[in-house]
Amino acid sequence: MHFSPLPYLDPGSGSFIIQIAIAALLGLGVALRASWGKIKGFFGKKTKPEDEDDDTADAQN
């Protein structure tokens, strides 16, 4: 598999496989969170824009 035109880093077969397995699980959480945000949005609750998280992190760093 060559996603990158310059895959100079060897990602390692095992690392790729475990990454995909773990990430599939973790991705479900991210998807659920996004849906939950939409449901809350539907009922008029404001959700924090994602960028805000980053900018607070800047201020703390």
Place this chain on the structure above:
Amino acid sequence: MPKTDQLNASFRDPSGFLFSRGGVLFRQINRVYAEDYARLMESGLYDRLVKAGLLIPHVEVEAPRAERNRNAEAFKVIQPERVPFISYPYEWSFSQLKDAALATLSIHKRALKYNLALKDASAYNIQFVRGKPALIDTLSFEKYKEGQPWIAYRQFCQHFLAPLALMSYCDVRLSQLLRVYIDGVPLDLASKLLPTRTRLNFGLLTHIHLHAGAEKRFAGESVGQAKMSRNALVGLIESLEVTVRKLSWKPAGTRWWNYYEITNYSDAAFEHKKRLVTEWIARVQPNQVWDLGANTGVFSRVAGASGAFTVSFDIDSAAVEQNYLRAKNNKEQNLLPLQLDLTNPSPALGWANRERESFRERGPADILLALAVIHHLAITNNVPLPQLADFFAEMGKWLVIEFVPKSDSQVQKMLAAREDIFTEYTREGFEAAFGERFKIHESVLVNESERQLYLMEAK
């Protein structure tokens, strides 16, 4: 371009390389990277990262025509902001490595929003700039393609997560494994060393233990058309972030962590010493000060008050940690605390011993502070005074040094359990040895003490 101009830390990535001309650092961007570079600059990611202090800024410069003709691969030449002092992860304290790890993940998360991904996660691509970790490799971004796993996942775990977990759960001194393993701590080794209870931590179980197992199990196997969704990638990065954030280490219990509480200095002596250091720094007007044996950086801050960039070295991980946390809390921008054993300073490492510079190669500093340190080197470590003078003269153009005589209670303690073989260790012997390599400008007895402070200039 003559090959020798290329700096040796940047040869692996075919996207470009670093070179220096007349003492100025440049980075060539090769044609093959043109598209990714344009995306970084035009998408707004570059501006956003620079504004957040997460990426060093650069300017595009005109490459000399002759050079362009000779170098068909060249697309652009950029001049990145110069980092005042290059440091390495084996010289960082726990929180420095942790903040560098979090900065790397934060950069990747932001990049994804602009459809870019971090193609490497090397700890060596992070440097402390104005007190904060920042990415120095402008060529670390590539276009994100939907479905693409994180190519640098293993590198992140080896360079950051494994050493942090080992420092947190086993012993903080295991950061020194990074000095042996230049591409980060092998995950099977980390997995073996970490206590069993770390398997109950979801992040460490997956990213270290299962990861190490998978490396062994699937070594060399083809991964075919392996794909993962964007949500999965975000989930992975967030999981790494949470795992790193939860790791902690309390700086206590090492030999030097409470040094200033147990020192034999009176307040008057301390104040006098501070005044002398302030006066002499003002006189020499250095750009860069190296404080050797800085402990938590009290005198580094005295020197830094002049505006000079100060590197604050100490052997003790707890002292360096406290120094860094203080600098971070106070948002001090011109102070860099680092861990260094003066009796065995960082060597040159990597391919042909030329990838990572030794401590010596990064000198000389404009001025060295060697306060309350000579007795440790001369007596505890048995280095003869002439050799100490040679070393200091090589590492600094000027030197502020404190001579601690044998009658001092600290030296008495050192000699309590051993034979005194140090017949040359007297004030006269010290001045004779250092007089060979330095011009002694000032020599002052510190008030209410037996210690003598000197200002010297290397010959």
